[in-house]
Amino acid sequence: QVQLVESGGGLVQAGGSLRLSCAASGLTFSSYAMGWFRQAPGKEREFIAGINRSGSSLYYADSVKGRFAISRDNAKKTVYLRMNSLEPEDTAVYYCAARSSVVVYTTANEYNYWGQGTQVTVSS
Numbered sequence: 557q558v559q560l561v562e563s564g565g566g567l568v569q570a571g572g573s574l575r576l577s578c579a580a581s582g583l584t585f586s587s588y589a590m591g592w593f594r595q596a597p598g599k600e601r602e603f604i605a606g607i608n609r610s611g612s613s614l615y616y617a618d619s620v621k622g623r624f625a626i627s628r629d630n631a632k633k634t635v636y637l638r639m640n641s642l643e644p645e646d647t648a649v650y651y652c653a654a655r656s657s658v659v660v661y662t663t664a665n666e667y668n669y670w671g672q673g674t675q676v677t678v679s680s
Contacts, residue, residue, distance in 0.1 A: 558582040558669045560652050565674030568642055572678070576637040578652030578671055585633040586610075589657045592626060592637045593664055594648035594676075601651070605637060606660035615660050620646075642678045649673040 564576040578590070589608050595601040605626040606615040614626055625638040635652055653667035661667065 558654070560654060560669055560671035562650065562652055562671040562674040565650060565676045567677045567679065570643055570678055570680050572642050573638070573640045574642065574676060576639065576650055576652075576674060576676075578635045578637075580633045580635070580654060583654065583656075583669070586630040587656050588654040589660045590626075590628060590635040591653045591655075591660065591662070591667060592635075593651045593653060594646075595651070595673075596648040599648075601664045603662040603664070604650075606662060607635065608660050609658065613660065615662065617662075639676070642676075644678045644680045646676060647678050648676060650676050 559581045560578055562578045591606040592604050593601050604617045604620050607626045607628050611628045623641045628635040651673045652671045654669040655667045
């Protein structure tokens with residue numbers, strides 16, 4: 557049974573930082589491309605970052621480029637999202653997702669497995 561469990565969300569002031577973690581189990585983690593998505597109230601789920609199986613290729617949405625960094629530790633079966641210079645507009649539920657794939661996809665419907673999400677709230 558595949559499980560993805562996010563952690564690290566919380567309340568932070570604008571300009572602050574958070575690091576999200578997503579621990580995977582029940583899958584051969586190193587065979588999966590991983591993505592981070594977020595969904596704000598009343599909005600669609602949007603891609604924000606992706607990483608290939610080895611961690612050698614990284615992808616970011618323009619809205620977070622230069623502020624967020626995705627990384628992974630295949631030995632720990634965990635993917636991370638470091639978020640710096642947070643803005644109120646970053647407030648959302650953040651999800652990690654997995655797909656057994658060589659390439660990284662940027663659309664939500666391409667991913668097979670999802671975590672339950674972790675809330676990030678940025679106050680102004």
